[in-house]
Amino acid sequence: MIKVQNLHKKFEDLTVLNGIDEHIARGEVVVVIGPSGSGKSTFLRCLNLLETVTEGEIYVDDELITSPKINVNQVRQKMGMVFQQFNLFPHLTIMENITLAPVLLKKMTKEEAKKRGQELLERVNLGEKANAYPAQLSGGQKQRVAIARALAMDPEIMLFDEPTSALDPEMVGEVLDVMKDLAKSGMTMVIVTHEMGFAREVASRVLFIDQGVVMESGTPEEVFGNPQNERTRNFLSKVL
Amino acid sequence: MMAKFSNEFYKCFIKEDRYKLLISGIGVTIKVSLLAIIIGILIGMLIAMCNLSKKKVLRVIGGIYTDVIRGTPSVTQLMIIYFVIFPPLQLEKWIVAAIAFGINSGAYVSEIIRAGILSIDKGQTEAGRSLGLNAFQTMSRIVIPQAVKNIFPALCNEFIVLIKETAIVGYVGLMDIQKAGDFIKSATFLAFMPLIGTAVIYYVLIKILTLALKKVENRLRRADAV
Numbered sequence: 001m002i003k004v005q006n007l008h009k010k011f012e013d014l015t016v017l018n019g020i021d022e023h024i025a026r027g028e029v030v031v032v033i034g035p036s037g038s039g040k041s042t043f044l045r046c047l048n049l050l051e052t053v054t055e056g057e058i059y060v061d062d063e064l065i066t067s068p069k070i071n072v073n074q075v076r077q078k079m080g081m082v083f084q085q086f087n088l089f090p091h092l093t094i095m096e097n098i099t100l101a102p103v104l105l106k107k108m109t110k111e112e113a114k115k116r117g118q119e120l121l122e123r124v125n126l127g128e129k130a131n132a133y134p135a136q137l138s139g140g141q142k143q144r145v146a147i148a149r150a151l152a153m154d155p156e157i158m159l160f161d162e163p164t165s166a167l168d169p170e171m172v173g174e175v176l177d178v179m180k181d182l183a184k185s186g187m188t189m190v191i192v193t194h195e196m197g198f199a200r201e202v203a204s205r206v207l208f209i210d211q212g213v214v215m216e217s218g219t220p221e222e223v224f225g226n227p228q229n230e231r232t233r234n235f236l237s238k239v240l
Numbered sequence: 241m242m243a244k245f246s247n248e249f250y251k252c253f254i255k256e257d258r259y260k261l262l263i264s265g266i267g268v269t270i271k272v273s274l275l276a277i278i279i280g281i282l283i284g285m286l287i288a289m290c291n292l293s294k295k296k297v298l299r300v301i302g303g304i305y306t307d308v309i310r311g312t313p314s315v316t317q318l319m320i321i322y323f324v325i326f327p328p329l330q331l332e333k334w335i336v337a338a339i340a341f342g343i344n345s346g347a348y349v350s351e352i353i354r355a356g357i358l359s360i361d362k363g364q365t366e367a368g369r370s371l372g373l374n375a376f377q378t379m380s381r382i383v384i385p386q387a388v389k390n391i392f393p394a395l396c397n398e399f400i401v402l403i404k405e406t407a408i409v410g411y412v413g414l415m416d417i418q419k420a421g422d423f424i425k426s427a428t429f430l431a432f433m434p435l436i437g438t439a440v441i442y443y444v445l446i447k448i449l450t451l452a453l454k455k456v457e458n459r460l461r462r463a464d465a466v
Contacts, residue, residue, distance in 0.1 A: 048370055050366055050369065050370065073369075073372045073373070073374050074372065076369065076370055076371070076372045077371075077372035079370070080370075080371075081366075081367075081370035083363060083366065083367065085361075085363050087361075087363040087364060087366065087367035088367075089364065089367070089368075089382055089386075090386065091385050091386050091389070100371075100373075100381065101371035101372060101373060104373060104377055104381065105371075105372055146367075149371070150370075150371070153371055153372060
């Protein structure tokens with residue numbers, strides 16, 4: 001579903017990604033771990049072209065999305081993105097946050113979008129918050145709305161950029177629960193996170209990225225139980 | 241004392257229907273200001289987009305525009321536009337004046353808009369784009385509605401400055417409030433009454449506008465209060 005070949009990303013003189021080759025299959029839940037500054041967030045942001053790729057190719061459904069001729073907006077409609085800072089639109093109600101894109105991009109009529117929005121809100125246990133504004137919600141609630149908002153575009157892939165890192169500890173669980181649910185439903189997911197317990201439980205595959213390359217890749221049992229790479233061992237000994 | 245006051249008042253405002261001069265002056269000031277504000281906002285948005293553009297040519301054009309307008313007096317700009325640029329077009333005086341003030345105001349409005357857009361967190365743009373919205377949709381539906389709330393007080397201030405600035409339209413032969421007061425001063429050889437009268441009229445006009453804009457601002461802030 002997603003094929004990454006020789007991906008490089010440089011910010012001026014700083015090389016952040018230094019040749020990543022990766023294949024993510026449909027239905028996989030890939031959890032990306034690694035020390036801060038390792039390039040894992042940049043990797044995720046390259047996948048939906050929020051960062052322009054310096055070198056290398058990314059294919060989504062066999063379509064070369066790093067080509068300059070590609071319609072970036074159409075590619076992004078296939079991929080939902082959830083951010084560390086939620087990035088809800090504060091001037092819109094929760095329902096408007098969710099229906100804005102599907103209606104504007106003519107995927108649905110206003111009524112359809114509202115109906116779907118309500119379903120999604122129920123799915124993330126926030127059915128009663130449709131008319132609230134983001135400022136009235138807790139961090140965990142905001143992040144669940146952000147997930148519902150991304151799902152409203154019926155994406156084939158969901159990208160999560162440290163979705164629980166900005167949350168108070170007691171709210172992490174409710175967001176992870178929604179994500180687990182989503183994983184069970186068969187959604188293809190790429191998740192950058194520091195929640196190792198979650199990775200162990202939900203991931204079909206764990207990628208350890210450091211210094212801009214994939215150092216190790218395998219099932220959670222393999223990576224957490226029997227890490228092959230010295231750096232992986234080193235990292236895991238600090239976070240587990 | 242009282243008799244002198246009412247006598248002067250009569251001479252300045254009642255005699256020969258002089259109040260009518262002031263009333264038509266108010267009309268001219270409002271007409272010119274209103275059109276100038278609209279032109280100023282349009283030019284301001286355009287120049288702000290230029291200044292925020294990725295294309296260097298546009299940034300240079302935007303930069304030169306703001307630089308030149310801010311670096312020259314508005315009276316000079318008004319006279320250049322009126323006497324040098326527009327005579328061949330034979331537009332009505334007040335329209336030419338409004339264009340001149342709009343061009344001037346646009347430079348200041350562009351800076352206000354630019355600052356407002358930059359004040360919105362980059363994550364908002366990224367969230368919009370990640371949903372598949374294009375740059376224009378993201379700007380118009382997500383960034384600008386939030387920026388407007390932030391820049392509204394600064395924009396109001398600019399409108400008020402602009403209205404007062406129009407007091408120089410007498411230079412190109414328009415009879416606005418200031419010019420009408422001045423005319424009465426010359427006709428009556430009295431200074432106090434016509435000039436204070438002029439000041440009071442401007443003050444009241446701007447007070448009304450300020451109160452109205454305050455109402456709008458409160459409405460814009462409603463979503464934050466909850």
